[in-house]
Every structure is written in C-alpha cells, then in structure tokens.
Amino acid sequence: MADGEFDLIRRHFSRPAPPGVLGVGDDCALLPTQPGAMAISTDLLVEGRHFFSDVDPAALGHKSLAVNLSDLAAMGAQPAGFVLGLALPRIDHDFLAGFARGMYALADRHACPLIGGDTTRGQDGIVISITIFGTVAPDDALRRDGARPDDDIWVSGCLGDADIALRLLLGEDAFPPGADRSALLAATRRALEWPEPRLALGQGLRGVACAALDISDGLLQDLGHVLTASGVGARVDADAVPVSPAVAALPVPLRRLAALSGGDVYELCFTAAPGSRARVIAAAAAAGVPVTRIGQITAAPGLRLVDASGDPIDPLPHGGYDHFA
Amino acid sequence: MADGEFDLIRRHFSRPAPPGVLGVGDDCALLPTQPGAMAISTDLLVEGRHFFSDVDPAALGHKSLAVNLSDLAAMGAQPAGFVLGLALPRIDHDFLAGFARGMYALADRHACPLIGGDTTRGQDGIVISITIFGTVAPDDALRRDGARPDDDIWVSGCLGDADIALRLLLGEDAFPPGADRSALLAATRRALEWPEPRLALGQGLRGVACAALDISDGLLQDLGHVLTASGVGARVDADAVPVSPAVAALPVPLRRLAALSGGDVYELCFTAAPGSRARVIAAAAAAGVPVTRIGQITAAPGLRLVDASGDPIDPLPHGGYDHFA
Incomplete structure (x- = not known):
C-alpha cells in the first residue's frame, strides 16, 4: 500500500508517547484529564506571511511552538501537549529534520509532547498549524x-x-x-x-x-x-x-x-x-x-x-x- | 487600530461560549475537564487537494468539521469543542457566511462548540485546520x-x-x-x-x-x-x-x-x-x-x-x- 505520508510523519516526528498518553497513530490522541480546565490555543503560520522562505528550519520549528507556548504562558497554564498540522509543497527531509529538531528542543524544555498530527501536500508555501493544550485551575487562569x-x-x-x-x-x-x-x-x-x-x-x-x-x-x-x-x-x-x-x-x-x-x-x-x-x-x-x-x-x-x-x-x-x- | 482580522472573525464565527467555557477572545480557550481523558484529533484541508475550488462553501464547512467529528466517533468519544484555523487568500464574505453556516449546523447537532481560532491571509488557496476535542473514559476508548x-x-x-x-x-x-x-x-x-x-x-x-x-x-x-x-x-x-x-x-x-x-x-x-x-x-x-x-x-x-x-x-x-x- 502507498504509505508515503505515514513514513514521512514517522521518520521525523515519531517518538514514544509519555506514560498515560496515547499519541500519534490512532484516530485521536488521548490525554489524561483531571478536574480543572484545559487551556487551548491554535495558531496558523503561513510561509511568506509569518516567516521567510529561507528561514532556518530549526528556528521555524522553535518559533512555531514558541508562539503557542506563549499563549499558555499568558494564561498561567502548564503545558500538556500539542498537535501539529503541516501542509508542504514537497517533501524536503533536510527541512523536516531541522524543523523537528528546533521544535522538539523547545518541547522537551517545557515537557510538552507532540501527541498527534496531520501532514499533507499543500499548494504554494508551507503552512504550519499547531494546537496546544495546557492545564490550569479555572479560577487561577490569567484572563x-x-x-x-x-x-x-x-x-x-x-x-x-x-x-x-x-x-x-x-x-x-x-x-x-x-x-x-x-x-x-x-x-x-x-x-x-x-x-x-x-x-x-x-x-x-x-x-x-x-x-x-x-x-x-x-x-x-x-x-x-x-x-x-x-x-x-x-x-x-x-x-x-x-x-x-x-x-x-x-x-x-x-x-x-x-x-x-x-x-x-x-x-x-x-x-x-x-x-x-x-x-x-x-x-x-x-x-x-x-x-x-x-x-x-x-x-x-x-x-x-x-x-x-x-x-x-x-x-x-x-x-x-x-x-x- | 487596524482591526480587520478581529472584525472578520467576529462577523462570521462569533457566538457566546457555552456555560463554563471561555471561548474566542483570550490567549487560550478554557474547556472544563473531569477525570478521564480528552480525545484530540487534528486535520488540515487544502484547496485543490482535499476539496475543489468551486465547492459549495456550506458543504465545505460541514465536511471540515465532519471529518474531525468522525475521528471522535471512531474513539467512542463525546464531542466537547473544536478550534478552527483558516488561511484565506482574500476575504470573501459570501464564502465565509456559507462555510460558517454549514459548520455550525453540524456543530449544533452534536453540541460541539467552536471555542477558538486563528485567521490569516494565506497564499494561493484556502487552508482549513480543525482540532477537535472529545471526552471518553480511557478504558472505554475504541482504539x-x-x-x-x-x-x-x-x-x-x-x-x-x-x-x-x-x-x-x-x-x-x-x-x-x-x-x-x-x-x-x-x-x-x-x-x-x-x-x-x-x-x-x-x-x-x-x-x-x-x-x-x-x-x-x-x-x-x-x-x-x-x-x-x-x-x-x-x-x-x-x-x-x-x-x-x-x-x-x-x-x-x-x-x-x-x-x-x-x-x-x-x-x-x-x-x-x-x-x-x-x-x-x-x-x-x-x-x-x-x-x-x-x-x-x-x-x-x-x-x-x-x-x-x-x-x-x-x-x-x-x-x-x-x-x-
């Protein structure tokens, strides 16, 4: 069977999920929850609008996650995980390796695992979509x-x-x-x-x-x-x-x-x-x-x-x- | 201040959040959580790849959400809400009105509120990113x-x-x-x-x-x-x-x-x-x-x-x- 997409995702973004979390590979990720609230933010980054085409891929991976972590920071929330959508005009393994390296380095520092994603061929230009989840007691959230x-x-x-x-x-x-x-x-x-x-x-x-x-x-x-x-x-x-x-x-x-x-x-x-x-x-x-x-x-x-x-x-x-x- | 983006989002996608939910308008949405698990799925839909440019906008709004709800269905999860990212080459109010109508009709039938989003000007072609959340007891999830x-x-x-x-x-x-x-x-x-x-x-x-x-x-x-x-x-x-x-x-x-x-x-x-x-x-x-x-x-x-x-x-x-x- 044609499995290019799955191989692509696996090669650059596959890691074991943290204990208790069902990560990439099923219809949904499963994130354990406790009484409180999930803080959720989503950002869409478009090549040529939010980043230059010749940006360092590691910097782009870092920043794509950083802008979402920053939304959690602004609510006083604790990171719990994120999902990544990538529309790519073509498969560029150097780009993906650098992007993943920058993204994971920041994710690791904040204990914020990648728990799901979707990758597809786009038209012109890369589009990056990240949705991030954090935990916070509703009364403590900084609104x-x-x-x-x-x-x-x-x-x-x-x-x-x-x-x-x-x-x-x-x-x-x-x-x-x-x-x-x-x-x-x-x-x-x-x-x-x-x-x-x-x-x-x-x-x-x-x-x-x-x-x-x-x-x-x-x-x-x-x-x-x-x-x-x-x-x-x-x-x-x-x-x-x-x-x-x-x-x-x-x-x-x-x-x-x-x-x-x-x-x-x-x-x-x-x-x-x-x-x-x-x-x-x-x-x-x-x-x-x-x-x-x-x-x-x-x-x-x-x-x-x-x-x-x-x-x-x-x-x-x-x-x-x-x-x- | 230049507020075009915010007006755009408000005009088509603004609704009061359900009780207990902090919706569009802060750094993060806040979704109440109970002991159990949050089922999370994300999909990226790209014009010309996942849908035709002349698709009925209401059908596109419906289907964009439907494919994510279907991921929740496949886990046995109960919908709790979703976030929407839209990259648009231009602002087309007829398109947005139809898209929102189709999306909300399906969201309402499944009590799945829109709780956050991000809208930006894209390059060629519309890109739609939806991340959806549902609740399920971890031991009950259909894996x-x-x-x-x-x-x-x-x-x-x-x-x-x-x-x-x-x-x-x-x-x-x-x-x-x-x-x-x-x-x-x-x-x-x-x-x-x-x-x-x-x-x-x-x-x-x-x-x-x-x-x-x-x-x-x-x-x-x-x-x-x-x-x-x-x-x-x-x-x-x-x-x-x-x-x-x-x-x-x-x-x-x-x-x-x-x-x-x-x-x-x-x-x-x-x-x-x-x-x-x-x-x-x-x-x-x-x-x-x-x-x-x-x-x-x-x-x-x-x-x-x-x-x-x-x-x-x-x-x-x-x-x-x-x-x-």
Missing part, C-alpha cells in the same frame, strides 16, 4: 478581562527587537543614514527567530496578576484588548517601555514605534494591584525574567500615551500588525 | 490495537459512493460507455460532500467493539492499520462490503475498487467478538445506522480478500489514497 483601575501595567523582557530585525530583513528604509544595519540585525535577530515563551513567569503570576496576555501584534494593540475586555483605560509611559541597548540607541520615533507597535514579541503584558509589586518582582526573579512597570490602568476609558515628563504623545502612525491589513 | 483473532469485522453504512462521485467530478474515464454519469453523480455526490460522522454508533460501541477506526483513506488501507496495530490478520469478503444501489449497479471491478479502496468515506470499521453480534446490532439500531459484517480477524498476519464464494481475489491495483502519492 484579559480582569484589569482594574489603579492596577500597575507591567511587561516582561525587552520590546522592539523583533520589529527592528523584521524591518532590516525586509530592507526597510527606516534607519538613519550610516546606521550599521548588519550589527543591528545581529543584535536583534534572535528575538525575532528564537522567542522564549515566558511559562515560568506566567505560572508564577497566578494569583498575583489581575489580567495578562502575550504581546504578539504589538503592545498598544494587545493592551487595547485587555482594556476592552476589562472595561477600563490606561496611561502608558512610552519611554518606560523596556528596550534592548540596540533599540535604545535608535532615534526616538523609531524606538517608540518598535517598542509600542512592533509585533512578534512574545513577552507578557499584565496588570497587578500596586499592593502586589513585591510579589510580582518575586515571581519575576524566580522565573529569571526582568519585568518593568510601564503605566497604570484608569477608570476612564481609552489609552493615553505620555513621555517621561508626563506630557501626552500623539497616537503613533501604526497601530500594530493586522494579518489582513 | 486500533484491540482486534483479536476470530473477531467479526463490521462496517457502518455504505462504502464507495464518495469515491465514485470524486471520479465523476474529476472527469475520469472509468465508467462503462453509455453510463448515465449525471444520474450517478446525483446519487453519490452527497456522500462525498456531506458525510455524516457516526458519533452515536461509536459511543454505542464502547464496551462492545474491540477495535475501531473511521474509513478515510479506503477500507483496505485503514483496516491495514488495525491489523498492524493489533498484530493480527484478516479475511475480508469483498462482495459483502455494503454499497448503495448506484454503486452496486457498476461493473464488478469498479464497484470493488470504490468499495474497498475508495477514500473519504467516514463510516466506521470495527471488530467485535462473535458473541457480541446481538449487542452490535442493538447499538446500530439505537444509532439508526446500518452495520454489515464483512469478514473475520485471523491470527495469521496479512489481509486476504475473497469473493462471495470464498475464492481469493487478487490484490487491487490501488491501495487507497496517499496524500503524498
């Missing part, structure tokens, strides 16, 4: 609708690197004459291609943060979802948003644009009561991830941007990444 | 590895209609001269475009069937997976495989080819001890689905095909549908 007036607004890590790397790879003319583009790319590219999902931080913020999400489309756009869901507003200090030394050295408008509107970040943005500052800092220290306060939730709706002296800043020219813009 | 020597082999419904409809739509020259192709297409097309997942039957077979799967790639290929997983063989009476009147009227080689190797069937194939025949028939009657015995599991490995008089039939020229053939 978007829990922000309250006077909450501090926090972000993890640095913002803007991925956006700058993407602009450089796209050959954009946004940089000052004489900028050392290759040094800047070297300093920022890892954030774009190898983002680190903040799972330990998300789990540490359960019972501490009031609302949380991960920044995928840009800080302002994503924070806007928290404000809408929670029925509140915010004041954000644009110049308090943490950036790397490379981004800090850029002209102010470009730095702000990258930090405030740049997508593909996969850091957490969360709110917590001012009385919880010590607990936030302790959770961040335990997770080994820096966190920075960048503003406050307000009862008045809308998002007001201010600079370091508290003066209002005009809205930015670009409000985040829209997959259908 | 592929439980077939035992002397088990009866059963199938539900009729096989072969979808294969014949596909050959007609592809303009294949496989039909006798003078065959009324349009009458044949009218008689078989519904099986291809509107398959009915056999959930009630699958659930009724828990504790009755020893092994089960749904027929997606063709009876012989799929039964082969049961034999491999269970370490057994089988004797199948090719002429006992149930077919519709339209397929029964075709020349014997074409009828056998469609019934034995035709894919896209989504009927169940299962095995049960001969002592369980009355229970199988009762489960089928309760589900309102006909079932037919087509052979026996053997201790000797391999799959032997025989005709109605028990004489061996040569292996068929085509062993099922391979997505990478």
Whole structure:
C-alpha cells in the first residue's frame, strides 16, 4: 500500500508517547484529564506571511511552538501537549529534520509532547498549524478581562527587537543614514527567530496578576484588548517601555514605534494591584525574567500615551500588525 | 487600530461560549475537564487537494468539521469543542457566511462548540485546520490495537459512493460507455460532500467493539492499520462490503475498487467478538445506522480478500489514497 505520508510523519516526528498518553497513530490522541480546565490555543503560520522562505528550519520549528507556548504562558497554564498540522509543497527531509529538531528542543524544555498530527501536500508555501493544550485551575487562569483601575501595567523582557530585525530583513528604509544595519540585525535577530515563551513567569503570576496576555501584534494593540475586555483605560509611559541597548540607541520615533507597535514579541503584558509589586518582582526573579512597570490602568476609558515628563504623545502612525491589513 | 482580522472573525464565527467555557477572545480557550481523558484529533484541508475550488462553501464547512467529528466517533468519544484555523487568500464574505453556516449546523447537532481560532491571509488557496476535542473514559476508548483473532469485522453504512462521485467530478474515464454519469453523480455526490460522522454508533460501541477506526483513506488501507496495530490478520469478503444501489449497479471491478479502496468515506470499521453480534446490532439500531459484517480477524498476519464464494481475489491495483502519492 502507498504509505508515503505515514513514513514521512514517522521518520521525523515519531517518538514514544509519555506514560498515560496515547499519541500519534490512532484516530485521536488521548490525554489524561483531571478536574480543572484545559487551556487551548491554535495558531496558523503561513510561509511568506509569518516567516521567510529561507528561514532556518530549526528556528521555524522553535518559533512555531514558541508562539503557542506563549499563549499558555499568558494564561498561567502548564503545558500538556500539542498537535501539529503541516501542509508542504514537497517533501524536503533536510527541512523536516531541522524543523523537528528546533521544535522538539523547545518541547522537551517545557515537557510538552507532540501527541498527534496531520501532514499533507499543500499548494504554494508551507503552512504550519499547531494546537496546544495546557492545564490550569479555572479560577487561577490569567484572563484579559480582569484589569482594574489603579492596577500597575507591567511587561516582561525587552520590546522592539523583533520589529527592528523584521524591518532590516525586509530592507526597510527606516534607519538613519550610516546606521550599521548588519550589527543591528545581529543584535536583534534572535528575538525575532528564537522567542522564549515566558511559562515560568506566567505560572508564577497566578494569583498575583489581575489580567495578562502575550504581546504578539504589538503592545498598544494587545493592551487595547485587555482594556476592552476589562472595561477600563490606561496611561502608558512610552519611554518606560523596556528596550534592548540596540533599540535604545535608535532615534526616538523609531524606538517608540518598535517598542509600542512592533509585533512578534512574545513577552507578557499584565496588570497587578500596586499592593502586589513585591510579589510580582518575586515571581519575576524566580522565573529569571526582568519585568518593568510601564503605566497604570484608569477608570476612564481609552489609552493615553505620555513621555517621561508626563506630557501626552500623539497616537503613533501604526497601530500594530493586522494579518489582513 | 487596524482591526480587520478581529472584525472578520467576529462577523462570521462569533457566538457566546457555552456555560463554563471561555471561548474566542483570550490567549487560550478554557474547556472544563473531569477525570478521564480528552480525545484530540487534528486535520488540515487544502484547496485543490482535499476539496475543489468551486465547492459549495456550506458543504465545505460541514465536511471540515465532519471529518474531525468522525475521528471522535471512531474513539467512542463525546464531542466537547473544536478550534478552527483558516488561511484565506482574500476575504470573501459570501464564502465565509456559507462555510460558517454549514459548520455550525453540524456543530449544533452534536453540541460541539467552536471555542477558538486563528485567521490569516494565506497564499494561493484556502487552508482549513480543525482540532477537535472529545471526552471518553480511557478504558472505554475504541482504539486500533484491540482486534483479536476470530473477531467479526463490521462496517457502518455504505462504502464507495464518495469515491465514485470524486471520479465523476474529476472527469475520469472509468465508467462503462453509455453510463448515465449525471444520474450517478446525483446519487453519490452527497456522500462525498456531506458525510455524516457516526458519533452515536461509536459511543454505542464502547464496551462492545474491540477495535475501531473511521474509513478515510479506503477500507483496505485503514483496516491495514488495525491489523498492524493489533498484530493480527484478516479475511475480508469483498462482495459483502455494503454499497448503495448506484454503486452496486457498476461493473464488478469498479464497484470493488470504490468499495474497498475508495477514500473519504467516514463510516466506521470495527471488530467485535462473535458473541457480541446481538449487542452490535442493538447499538446500530439505537444509532439508526446500518452495520454489515464483512469478514473475520485471523491470527495469521496479512489481509486476504475473497469473493462471495470464498475464492481469493487478487490484490487491487490501488491501495487507497496517499496524500503524498
């Protein structure tokens, strides 16, 4: 019998399932469940839209899983497993081997086994679909609708690197004459291609943060979802948003644009009561991830941007990444 | 802010989540869990490969979910929800409205809510990714590895209609001269475009069937997976495989080819001890689905095909549908 598809899947993605889990090979995978909730997220990545055709396959395998793990992190959930759908224009074993290597390295670090999948020949371009599962007690889940007036607004890590790397790879003319583009790319590219999902931080913020999400489309756009869901507003200090030394050295408008509107970040943005500052800092220290306060939730709706002296800043020219813009 | 993607999702796919479920709109959906197991299946459907570009969008919405529900049926699981990924070359509201209508009609009949998703602009062609979740007690799940020597082999419904409809739509020259192709297409097309997942039957077979799967790639290929997983063989009476009147009227080689190797069937194939025949028939009657015995599991490995008089039939020229053939 023609068994090409099954051989393909087996060769690159077959591993024994963890104890108690029925993995690849039946009509369904079976994941043991306990009382509580399963956190579920799904992402579709399309060649030419979410990644370049010449991307390092290992980086692509890493990032495809990282963006889904980041959704679990934003809910405070513990990874339990994931399924992978791959539409490939052709079978390229080098690509598949690299992709699997990058994906499994990250999966192993977070004890998140591949438990099922579907592989098919696609048309033009690779399409990657990952659906991920995590466990969380429903009352502990970090949702978007829990922000309250006077909450501090926090972000993890640095913002803007991925956006700058993407602009450089796209050959954009946004940089000052004489900028050392290759040094800047070297300093920022890892954030774009190898983002680190903040799972330990998300789990540490359960019972501490009031609302949380991960920044995928840009800080302002994503924070806007928290404000809408929670029925509140915010004041954000644009110049308090943490950036790397490379981004800090850029002209102010470009730095702000990258930090405030740049997508593909996969850091957490969360709110917590001012009385919880010590607990936030302790959770961040335990997770080994820096966190920075960048503003406050307000009862008045809308998002007001201010600079370091508290003066209002005009809205930015670009409000985040829209997959259908 | 640019919000086209979110508006798009909201307009066609937004519904209140069922009580206790956190649906579309946060980083993850939250599905309540009880002690037991979550059955999980994922499928990727690619335009031009799994469906025609001019397919009725409502039929496509139905079938995209049906093939996943069928995987739950084959495990004996109870649907709990699903997530949808859509890569679209452009926003076509007529397409999306029809797709959502067909999908929701089937989802509602099986109380299987859409709880999350991701929509993005793709390259050429539509790609649909569905991951579905169901609940089942681990010991009750109908797996592929439980077939035992002397088990009866059963199938539900009729096989072969979808294969014949596909050959007609592809303009294949496989039909006798003078065959009324349009009458044949009218008689078989519904099986291809509107398959009915056999959930009630699958659930009724828990504790009755020893092994089960749904027929997606063709009876012989799929039964082969049961034999491999269970370490057994089988004797199948090719002429006992149930077919519709339209397929029964075709020349014997074409009828056998469609019934034995035709894919896209989504009927169940299962095995049960001969002592369980009355229970199988009762489960089928309760589900309102006909079932037919087509052979026996053997201790000797391999799959032997025989005709109605028990004489061996040569292996068929085509062993099922391979997505990478």
